[in-house]
Amino acid sequence: MAPMTQEGDPPILVSACLAGRACRFDGAANPDDEVGRLVADGRALLVCPEEDGGLGTPRPPAEIVGGDGHDVLDGRARVVTHAGDDVTDAYLAGARIALQTARRAGVRTAILKVRSPSCGAGCVYDGSFTRTLRTGDGVTAALLQANGIEVRTDSS
Numbered sequence: 001m002a003p004m005t006q007e008g009d010p011p012i013l014v015s016a017c018l019a020g021r022a023c024r025f026d027g028a029a030n031p032d033d034e035v036g037r038l039v040a041d042g043r044a045l046l047v048c049p050e051e052d053g054g055l056g057t058p059r060p061p062a063e064i065v066g067g068d069g070h071d072v073l074d075g076r077a078r079v080v081t082h083a084g085d086d087v088t089d090a091y092l093a094g095a096r097i098a099l100q101t102a103r104r105a106g107v108r109t110a111i112l113k114v115r116s117p118s119c120g121a122g123c124v125y126d127g128s129f130t131r132t133l134r135t136g137d138g139v140t141a142a143l144l145q146a147n148g149i150e151v152r153t154d155s156s
């Protein structure tokens with residue numbers, strides 16, 4: 001099979017849980033075959049915006065209430081746990097760290113975890129905690145996109 005990337009290409013930013021790190025809110029991982037190959041090839045740059053923003057693992061599940069990640073960046077929506085705690089600042093901090101990490105390495109593409117309030121792109125949970133999806137992006141995905149980085153998700 002042909003190599004996915006050429007030598008000298010910038011790394012691909014990936015959600016750490018897709019690379020097998022047990023950093024998900026419930027302490028699990030989401031290993032993904034494509035990301036695993038990038039890691040094996042030394043082409044993956046791992047970030048976990050929720051841990052990087054200061055949240056521990058495990059941590060309470062959270063959803064975006066009042067919009068999606070773009071709305072959070074604009075101050076029109078918040079990230080809230082099921083118990084009602086506002087964790088918006090931690091999500092924003094983690095998103096900024098991911099962007100900084102990406103910029104330093106010249107990243108142009110990211111493969112992030114589908115449906116996450118941080119990493120999801122295309123659809124996220126709607127803030128009702130009923131596992132209902134809405135169109136939109138997570139906070140980190142939105143910030144990366146706003147800065148010209150192509151974001152796609154895993155296929156799970």
Ligand code: SF4
Nearest residue numbers: 015016017024048113
């Ligand atoms: S989806 Fe993103 S924030 Fe959530 S565990 Fe994976 S890397 Fe961390």
